[in-house]
Amino acid sequence: MSSNKAFFERDGDVGFLTIDAPPLNLFDRELFAAVREVIERARQEQVRALVVRAKGKVFTGGADVHVFDGLQGEAARRFVEEILGVTHAVEDLPFPTVASVHALCLTAGLELALACDLIVAAESAQFGLVERVVGLTPLMGGTQRIAERAGPARAREFVMTGAILPARTLHEWGVVNRVVADHELEAATLALARDLAAGPTRAHYATKRIVRAVVDEGVRAADALTPALGEEVFGTEDLRQGVRAFLEHGGPGHARFRGR
Incomplete structure (x- = not known):
């Protein structure tokens, strides 16, 4: 520094x-x-x-x-x-x-x-x-x-x-x-x-971008951005692991997110 x-x-x-x-x-x-x-x-x-x-x-x-x-x-x-x-x-x-x-x-x-x-x-x-x-x-x-x-x-x-x-x-x-x-x-x-x-980092980033869009341009602008962000998040290791953990254990609290 x-x-x-x-x-x-x-x-x-x-x-x-x-x-x-x-x-x-x-x-x-x-x-x-x-x-x-x-x-x-x-x-x-x-x-x-x-x-x-x-x-x-x-x-x-x-x-x-x-x-x-x-x-x-x-x-x-x-x-x-x-x-x-x-x-x-x-x-x-x-x-x-x-x-x-x-x-x-x-x-x-x-x-x-x-x-x-x-x-x-x-x-x-x-x-x-x-x-x-x-x-x-x-x-x-x-x-x-x-x-x-x-x-x-x-x-x-x-x-x-x-x-x-x-x-x-x-x-x-x-x-x-x-x-x-x-x-x-x-x-x-x-x-x-x-x-x-410890959470799903890339999903958190998507949340930040959606909130920014709605503040800057309104709800419909955020809606327009959401499908592409959804595609990104569905491609993450965190989501795949989270879905599997939920289904295997019958509920939340078992996923271990890695920010990927």
């Missing part, structure tokens, strides 16, 4: 993208680049689930404001394209991704979490897209992904007011998938990630 601000680890089929840029895990250009490197490493390592987490007292205090200083014109456009590319790289991974969020999670860190398939939050976690404090709006995809999960009215209010909201509120909105006791966050996230990694 070119930076120690984010690093890759794996435990069996589960990979980990860990942010470690004390004291506040602020997103500067170096951290953005390091996160992008870890995402690519996870793809190359062919893990079957990825957990995005952070060390320290907070998940992140947000973006390092120094990265915005003096940005204008084409340089500003290129910067936004680069950070949106991080979001897209996470979303395009061919396996499930889970953000594990504790304490404070602001701006770029929340946008990274929103790029994941699922978000597990500690009960004391707080979230905000507070770019308004420097005269900015979220540019890593946060606004549109809050709107996707919680609806446009909530997205406008959340971003325009710069509110910092608790995990329970974002769970009620459908932004956060699970809220757990602070001391259970690591174990709960790992259990979920291991369950996903």
Whole structure:
């Protein structure tokens, strides 16, 4: 790695993208680049689930404001394209991704979490897209992904007011998938990630693509994509083994998926 601000680890089929840029895990250009490197490493390592987490007292205090200083014109456009590319790289991974969020999670860190398939939050976690404090709006995809999960009215209010909201509120909105006791966050996230990694990885990827299609283009567009995806999944070793195990044992719970 070119930076120690984010690093890759794996435990069996589960990979980990860990942010470690004390004291506040602020997103500067170096951290953005390091996160992008870890995402690519996870793809190359062919893990079957990825957990995005952070060390320290907070998940992140947000973006390092120094990265915005003096940005204008084409340089500003290129910067936004680069950070949106991080979001897209996470979303395009061919396996499930889970953000594990504790304490404070602001701006770029929340946008990274929103790029994941699922978000597990500690009960004391707080979230905000507070770019308004420097005269900015979220540019890593946060606004549109809050709107996707919680609806446009909530997205406008959340971003325009710069509110910092608790995990329970974002769970009620459908932004956060699970809220757990602070001391259970690591174990709960790992259990979920291991369950996903032990599942039919290519079927999970088909699920991701169907959901993306329905969000982007509507139900009929997802319907149009489904037959080809079904053909792909029917060709997997996991499906063949899963069907045989179900029939031989008279029910579920006996298949051992390998992600192939």
